[in-house]
Amino acid sequence: MSREYIIPIFIPHAGCKKICVFCNEYSATGIREKPDIKNLDETFEKYISYFPEKVNPYIAFYGATFTGMETEKMKYYLNWAEKKINQKKAFGIRFSTSPEEITEEKINILKNYTINFIEIGIQSFFDDILNAANRPHNLNDVWNAIDLLEKHNMDYGVHLMTGLPESSYNKDITSAIITTMLKAKSVRIHPTVVLKNSTLEKMYKNGEYIPETLDIAIDKVAKMTEIIEASGKKVIRLGICLYGKERENVVAGPYHDSFGDLVRTKIAEDIMKNFPDLVVPIKFKSNFIGFKKKNLKLLENSNISFHNEEYFIYQNKKYSYIEILNRVIK
Numbered sequence: 001m002s003r004e005y006i007i008p009i010f011i012p013h014a015g016c017k018k019i020c021v022f023c024n025e026y027s028a029t030g031i032r033e034k035p036d037i038k039n040l041d042e043t044f045e046k047y048i049s050y051f052p053e054k055v056n057p058y059i060a061f062y063g064a065t066f067t068g069m070e071t072e073k074m075k076y077y078l079n080w081a082e083k084k085i086n087q088k089k090a091f092g093i094r095f096s097t098s099p100e101e102i103t104e105e106k107i108n109i110l111k112n113y114t115i116n117f118i119e120i121g122i123q124s125f126f127d128d129i130l131n132a133a134n135r136p137h138n139l140n141d142v143w144n145a146i147d148l149l150e151k152h153n154m155d156y157g158v159h160l161m162t163g164l165p166e167s168s169y170n171k172d173i174t175s176a177i178i179t180t181m182l183k184a185k186s187v188r189i190h191p192t193v194v195l196k197n198s199t200l201e202k203m204y205k206n207g208e209y210i211p212e213t214l215d216i217a218i219d220k221v222a223k224m225t226e227i228i229e230a231s232g233k234k235v236i237r238l239g240i241c242l243y244g245k246e247r248e249n250v251v252a253g254p255y256h257d258s259f260g261d262l263v264r265t266k267i268a269e270d271i272m273k274n275f276p277d278l279v280v281p282i283k284f285k286s287n288f289i290g291f292k293k294k295n296l297k298l299l300e301n302s303n304i305s306f307h308n309e310e311y312f313i314y315q316n317k318k319y320s321y322i323e324i325l326n327r328v329i330k
């Protein structure tokens with residue numbers, strides 16, 4: 001898959017009707033102001049200057065409930081982005097939003113713009129978890145949003161979280177299983193971390209919330225990724241995105257700069273344990289060796305080898321990655 005270039009525009013908490021217990025976009029992004037045209041242009045040009053020439057970047061609005069903003073405000077951002085598209089400087093628009101803010105009326109507005117992808121923050125398919133997380137939506141809103149997006153053929157992705165208050169191993173795994181039944185193009189998963197100045201920080205300090213350990217989060221997110229990718233969907237991002245000094249705003253919880261690599265290392269370990277004599281596409285080699293060579297001993301004690309093809313070979317038969325994962329999760 002060719003690399004996609006994204007210009008992220010953060011509009012912290014714009015359109016959020018409630019503040020989720022785990023969230024503090026100011027702590028996560030370090031950005032406090034909602035950008036105006038001047039800020040938008042500056043951010044756009046900054047990213048363009050980092051990218052190689054002749055790439056077609058996407059403009060992505062994050063950190064907000066994008067369709068929860070007042071219509072005029074939403075159009076303000078969409079018009080700015082569409083202008084870049086008309087000038088052939090950008091390829092399309094993406095944003096994240098919350099399910100209750102996907103309505104027929106809003107989709108009719110969005111259809112006037114080059115929207116390529118919408119990420120819906122579902123987080124969990126359990127109402128008690130959504131409620132405990134102070135999410136602005138319930139499960140009914142989730143299904144309404146999915147029905148509308150699928151009816152209007154709009155490409156969407158799903159964001160899931162693990163370790164929220166009221167969650168459990170089985171509930172989080174079940175959310176992954178339900179996700180496999182959707183027409184979502186991609187999935188992001190991140191374990192809950194306690195951010196400075198979030199409600200969860202108070203709950204954690206009062207002893208009302210105990211975060212997952214890093215090991216538990218890795219094991220669980222690896223299992224969820226195996227389940228989702230075994231269904232043919234791609235998990236495109238693992239772990240919360242924090243940059244620079246925003247990482248210092250993590251008070252507690254399973255944060256790791258290389259969380260995605262740790263999860264991919266665990267998936268490779270699971271594959272090796274199931275297939276100790278497998279021929280593996282070379283592109284997976286770094287995962288099989290593992291983050292900080294975690295799997296090296298297991299690899300050296302196995303009969304795993306690598307080749308330059310895209311398929312796996314087990315007992316003289318070819319298998320795709322999806323087929324291998326389907327055997328792993330059985």
Ligand code: SF4
Pocket residue numbers: 013016018019020023024025063064065098121136
């Ligand atoms: S998680 Fe999303 S909906 Fe919740 S407060 Fe943060 S930006 Fe708003």
